[in-house]
Amino acid sequence: MPESMPETVLTTVPAGWAVLAGIVLCALAFFAAALDSALSARAEGAGRGGWLAPAWSTVRLLRQRRRTVVTADTLLLRVGAAGMLVGSFLMVAVIPLGRWTLADLDVGVVWFNTVDVMVWALVWLAGWGANSVHGLVGGYRFLAHGLAYELPLMFALVAPAIAAGSLRVGDAAGAQDRLWFVVWMPAAFVIFLIGVTGFSVWGPFAAAVGADVAGGVLAELSGVDRLVLQAGRYAFLAAGAAFSVPLFLGGGAGPFLPEWAWVVVKTVVVLAVLVWLRRKLPVFRPDRFLEFGWVVLLPAAVAQDLVVSLVVVWKG
Template identity: 30%
Template structure:
């Protein structure tokens, strides 16, 4: 029993540290790609203290609740946005025997809980009594409804190929020759996950230049920091899920399994940051068209291809 508790604590601690590392990495990658000098100065060598400076900045800001806001909903919305992603992390394996909770229906559990996180943005938008926040919340709801379908269909494809809904079971069943014929599902899953996280170029619910910060417009201090943390935890969740479902998780030559998992996760996190730096924001009509006219048909085609391969093999 003690070993189980210690394993749970260690795995949870690792998953809580990873979002902070990815947040720091984003500062550095964007600084290099866009010649942003600021993040390179805090603390001296290569701006090592930038993350600490950001934390201190959020902590010292005043916690303001608008007079017209629904106070209770306004205050709990950041927690609703963050907690589901933290819950999901305990069901994702780092290595063959390194998973906090091994569920037989792990994939179903993960996809169901991930959808709850978006409710935090919808609650924040509605409760803020701000027209920009309401518009951002409506966009979040529309984006969730559009991109949840291709996300689930792509995940169903790899579950069908493995013959199980257990995430460790999917990794165990995974073979290297899956890479080419599951590639479409992997791309669809990754892009749909980015859209659900509202990461650029799918950040229409936030759109700083248009609706300020969308659902987060009225938030300050640590509550705003929780929204930011939920975004980075979401990146970790998406990168881990893409790794264990489509890239073989801990499988790989020479290196320890957990190290293979982390290498793949950090590569995918870099791709997330690279997309933010490289591509402009989509218009709302383009975003919806991409979901319904491109990703949904591709995910259905991937599902049909998986069925054919399963029958033939």
């Protein structure tokens, strides 16, 4: 780490605070689901309705009886579904809320990337375990999308780490005291958000749960199984939006409000943009996006890392 960039001091809170972190994550996930429902209702001409739709859907799914097809691997199916929700909690563990964090890991950026790679296995298990053609097709679609977004996402995560001289998430936030990384790392920021929508199986990357394959990996899920996988998608979207704050948006930096409040405000803004964009972008065909990812996104991410490296070397 360069001498001119001192290590950021974070306070690691007791494990009991994980309950509060889980509540905040669930609140952000519910906000994303409610906003998505409200925008859908508005697009269908239903006025202001839709904000409470996630609550009614939760109640309905909790009362719904679980069902599976013949010879389904129930264990794999439920591990894949529930793992989405668990993975989002693991991701939040390394995100500082102002000066507080659950886990101040020296390799926090790598931890984030490791958890997002887990989604590959989780979505695949949900599709494979259902013993359904539609679920299997959905799983294959997600893997094809993953091949296109994952490597550019890895290189996009490298850019803030190079600039901060550290893989600690707190150091990346502390290195932006004068200029947020999003200003001079726009390509990395955009590619990062593309990766977030990718591992959240969201928006342009929703082909894995497409209506043309009867819901894909969701086709045979019902009751609690369907609820936790859907909640996991929104929770991952919220966790990815939250991670962009210390990585690109200055962490808790901002006037008047306390640091933790700025983290929440910035997260809500990024999350709202991601939800809004779902209706503005078409669903990407996996085969075409695979070419775009390797031909456009990957070189752009590498070029961004090169620019950041040159700036760091120039500054000494």
